[in-house]
Amino acid sequence: MKNLHVVDHPLIKHKLTIMRNKNTGPKEFRELLREITFLLAYEATRNIETVEIEIETPLEKIIGFAIEDKKVVVVPILRAGLGMVDSILELLPNASVGHVGVYRDPETLKPVQYYCKLPPIDNSSTVFVLDPMLATGFSGVHAVKILKDRGAKNIVFVSLIAAPEGVQQFNIHCPDVPIYTACLDRQLNEHGYILPGLGDAGDRLYRTK
Numbered sequence: 735m736k737n738l739h740v741v742d743h744p745l746i747k748h749k750l751t752i753m754r755n756k757n758t759g760p761k762e763f764r765e766l767l768r769e770i771t772f773l774l775a776y777e778a779t780r781n782i783e784t785v786e787i788e789i790e791t792p793l794e795k796i797i798g799f800a801i802e803d804k805k806v807v808v809v810p811i812l813r814a815g816l817g818m819v820d821s822i823l824e825l826l827p828n829a830s831v832g833h834v835g836v837y838r839d840p841e842t843l844k845p846v847q848y849y850c851k852l853p854p855i856d857n858s859s860t861v862f863v864l865d866p867m868l869a870t871g872f873s874g875v876h877a878v879k880i881l882k883d884r885g886a887k888n889i890v891f892v893s894l895i896a897a898p899e900g901v902q903q904f905n906i907h908c909p910d911v912p913i914y915t916a917c918l919d920r921q922l923n924e925h926g927y928i929l930p931g932l933g934d935a936g937d938r939l940y941r942t943k
């Protein structure tokens with residue numbers, strides 16, 4: 735699974751364990767998703783472009799670096815991806831944000847798109863697609879296809895938990911898209927839920943069940 739980057743860190747493991755606990759409520763769940771996304775983003779943004787800029791310290795002139803975050807587009811997959819946006823924008827304050835609304839048909843597990851609003855994207859954009867759960871991978875691959883159709887060449891997928899089945903979908907359909915995740919879980923159950931997972935991320939964020 736060469737496109738997979740599991741960000742292995744004690745802070746992430748600790749926070750993810752609290753998120754997985756069925757007794758953790760929505761306030762703490764949302765806070766932890768924001769915190770882990772911040773830590774994942776540190777790794778996922780490792781290759782974004784910088785330009786050299788001249789500045790003056792109180793002592794002398796130096797050539798420093800500035801990130802080119804105006805070329806960055808952040809795309810949460812609704813709904814659950816929304817819980818990751820604020821924290822990545824803290825690191826990339828000038829990024830544009832696009833939204834792709836997709837839910838899984840509970841029978842077929844195929845993605846049903848109900849919304850898409852994207853800023854201008856071209857082959858110089860770096861696009862971070864956000865979704866806490868990569869289960870079958872159908873929703874993620876769907877979002878990546880939309881972005882490629884708009885001209886994106888440099889796409890990074892950021893998730894909290896990935897299933898082997900979802901990583902395999904990416905390997906087949908978009909092997910050029912790296913996946914950054916906090917954990918590779920064991921497998922999917924017969925309803926397409928990740929085991930051990932954390933349940934339905936959207937429902938836990940927004941208390942819809």
Ligand SMILES: O=P(O)(O)OC[C@H]1O[C@H](OP(=O)(O)OP(=O)(O)O)[C@H](O)[C@@H]1O
Pocket residue numbers: 811812813814815836837838839843845865866867868869870871872873874900926934935936937
């Ligand atoms: O990899 P997949 O099998 O496609 O599953 C992952 C998708 O399932 C969840 O969305 P859901 O359909 O529950 O919509 P929601 O975020 O609105 O709850 C999750 O947030 C992902 O988008």
Ligand SMILES: O=c1cc[nH]c(=O)[nH]1
Pocket residue numbers: 814867869926927928929931932933934935936
């Ligand atoms: O385990 C899963 C699988 C898909 N979507 C979720 O929110 N959780």
Ligand SMILES: [Mg+2]
Pocket residue numbers: 814934935936937
């Ligand atoms: Mg859901």
